Amino acid sequence: MKNTELLTIRSGDTGMPYEWSIGKYGSRFFREIREHQRFLGIRCPGCGKVRVPPRRLCGPCFRELDELVELSDTGIITAFSVVNYPFIDPDTGLQRPIPYTYGYIRIDGSDNIFSHIINETDESRIKVGMKVRAVFRKPEEMEGNIRDIRYFEIIR
Amino acid sequence: MARRVAIVGTGQTHHKSHRLDVNGREMIHEAVTRALEDCELTINDVDAIVIGNMDHFESINCVDTWSVEGSGGVMKPILKVSTGGTTGTSVAIAAYYHVASGLFDRVLAIGWEKNSESDTTGAIITCSDPIWDRFSYSGAIPSLATEASAYMKQYGATQKDAARVAVRDRTHALNNPYAQMYNRPISIEDVMESAMLAYPIKLLDVCPRSDGACAVVFAAEEIAGKISPRPAWFKSCAARHTTTWFGDVDYDTGLLSLQRAAREAFDKAGIRSPADDLDVAELYLPYSYAGLKWIEALGFCGPGEGPRFIWDGNTDMGGKIPMNPSGGVISTNCIGATALLRVAEAALQVMGKGGKRQVPDVKNALATGFGGCWWSDVVVLSKDRPS
Numbered sequence: 001m002k003n004t005e006l007l008t009i010r011s012g013d014t015g016m017p018y019e020w021s022i023g024k025y026g027s028r029f030f031r032e033i034r035e036h037q038r039f040l041g042i043r044c045p046g047c048g049k050v051r052v053p054p055r056r057l058c059g060p061c062f063r064e065l066d067e068l069v070e071l072s073d074t075g076i077i078t079a080f081s082v083v084n085y086p087f088i089d090p091d092t093g094l095q096r097p098i099p100y101t102y103g104y105i106r107i108d109g110s111d112n113i114f115s116h117i118i119n120e121t122d123e124s125r126i127k128v129g130m131k132v133r134a135v136f137r138k139p140e141e142m143e144g145n146i147r148d149i150r151y152f153e154i155i156r
Numbered sequence: 157m158a159r160r161v162a163i164v165g166t167g168q169t170h171h172k173s174h175r176l177d178v179n180g181r182e183m184i185h186e187a188v189t190r191a192l193e194d195c196e197l198t199i200n201d202v203d204a205i206v207i208g209n210m211d212h213f214e215s216i217n218c219v220d221t222w223s224v225e226g227s228g229g230v231m232k233p234i235l236k237v238s239t240g241g242t243t244g245t246s247v248a249i250a251a252y253y254h255v256a257s258g259l260f261d262r263v264l265a266i267g268w269e270k271n272s273e274s275d276t277t278g279a280i281i282t283c284s285d286p287i288w289d290r291f292s293y294s295g296a297i298p299s300l301a302t303e304a305s306a307y308m309k310q311y312g313a314t315q316k317d318a319a320r321v322a323v324r325d326r327t328h329a330l331n332n333p334y335a336q337m338y339n340r341p342i343s344i345e346d347v348m349e350s351a352m353l354a355y356p357i358k359l360l361d362v363c364p365r366s367d368g369a370c371a372v373v374f375a376a377e378e379i380a381g382k383i384s385p386r387p388a389w390f391k392s393c394a395a396r397h398t399t400t401w402f403g404d405v406d407y408d409t410g411l412l413s414l415q416r417a418a419r420e421a422f423d424k425a426g427i428r429s430p431a432d433d434l435d436v437a438e439l440y441l442p443y444s445y446a447g448l449k450w451i452e453a454l455g456f457c458g459p460g461e462g463p464r465f466i467w468d469g470n471t472d473m474g475g476k477i478p479m480n481p482s483g484g485v486i487s488t489n490c491i492g493a494t495a496l497l498r499v500a501e502a503a504l505q506v507m508g509k510g511g512k513r514q515v516p517d518v519k520n521a522l523a524t525g526f527g528g529c530w531w532s533d534v535v536v537l538s539k540d541r542p543s
Contacts, residue, residue, distance in 0.1 A: 059401075081304075081354040083297075083354045084355075090281050096294065102292055102294060102299075116291075128309040
């Protein structure tokens with residue numbers, strides 16, 4: 001990855017001929033993870049909200065954004081679910097490994113929530129309000145996609 | 157000035173998990189034929205058709221053209237509307253717009269789905285953002301489950317509270333021979349002991365996957381009374397779609413799209429106190445916890461009061477505001493038809509054609525749609541012609 005490179009995501013290995021543009025701020029988000037192991041958000045000058053991942057448009061205000069905000073690698077669980085049923089992942093054509101915990105994390109310093117996975121599948125050991133920290137891939141293994149964040153772990 | 161519009165006929169299939177005896181077109185034809193029979197019209201009387209189902213579900217696209225031999229759309233204007241779970245209310249609202257505009261007098265709205273032919277979870281995953289959300293998203297159930305987890309934390313609601321909602325809807329389905337779960341009542345213990353699909357949602361907390369179709373005939377004010385002696389007048393509607401970033405939803409403020417849609421539709425219809433001014437509600441509640449939280453967004457009770465309101469029996473048949481006399485979405489979910497079924501069932505109640513599931517003396521009936529990324533539609537029907 002060069003510092004100015006605009007990234008795309010390829011669909012899985014099953015030959016789906018799709019290629020999605022991440023855009024310039026999303027590409028910056030993944031570079032920030034690789035270089036500093038922290039998140040990047042963006043502030044809307046209209047509503048003042050900081051949202052992560054950074055995107056170029058605020059839907060409610062219908063305006064363009066450009067004020068990137070450096071955030072940490074920690075947050076709070078605002079909602080979660082432990083997924084127990086099998087299904088085929090359309091990105092890979094394979095069954096997604098279960099159980100896994102789908103979590104909504106409010107990254108510290110942001111006003112919205114970020115969807116990812118949490119590495120705790122025992123529902124008695126996970127609660128809304130718990131503090132979590134992102135665990136990243138090693139920088140040399142990063143590919144510039146959402147899997148560069150391996151999961152969030154609960155800080156106990 | 158918009159013309160007044162009424163629903164004059166409805167038709168639906170007998171919903172099942174697998175309708176191997178029909179293809180999608182033939183299933184649509186069953187619903188259309190029943191709707192036309194209900195109002196004693198023929199397909200030649202229909203000026204235009206609005207049809208919808210879920211994008212990508214059966215892996216059949218351009219369903220508006222593909223289905224014409226079943227919909228009756230040969231050589232007619234057809235519009236396809238597909239808005240995810242709200243598709244059914246969207247086709248109803250679009251049919252209303254057609255007639256209210258003055259350009260069409262009789263319009264047929266159709267919603268359908270053949271879930272047995274679809275990879276439902278896979279298709280729903282492809283509705284989510286491919287860069288950010290698809291990696292962790294696993295379809296409708298865990299998304300709703302996260303909402304439930306936040307609601308339980310905020311107000312102390314329990315899994316048992318939610319089970320009470322599932323039991324209500326499945327009990328009501330005893331009166332509806334069209335429901336997939338007809339004659340299959342459940343108890344709170346059954347719900348609590350059913351398999352945990354995605355905490356805190358268990359198998360019996362959530363809708364089934366159904367094959368089915370629904371059709372509704374809309375008519376202009378000048379002819380509605382001639383077609384039906386007791387039409388269901390389309391009093392008001394509203395739709396609210398939010399952004400589709402899953403992370404931009406604020407769970408703690410309630411279901412915002414439904415709050416806003418309800419406020420607009422109720423203002424237009426003169427509904428000031430929903431629990432008093434409405435007589436029956438057919439709500440798109442795809443899982444039991446929605447029956448606690450979303451009735452708060454509609455103003456039937458205050459924030460956090462959903463569980464008490466349900467346990468007090470207010471929403472049972474014979475209660476203050478009966479909800480889902482049909483058995484609701486927990487008893488039948490042919491997704492593209494599901495929200496149109498809410499409108500059709502609300503119309504049946506207003507027209508006095510509810511059979512065993514009829515609520516006595518219905519004047520005003522509510523129907524809702526839910527889908528997409530926390531999107532909501534609201535429709536109010538009335539026995540009284542709008543002023």
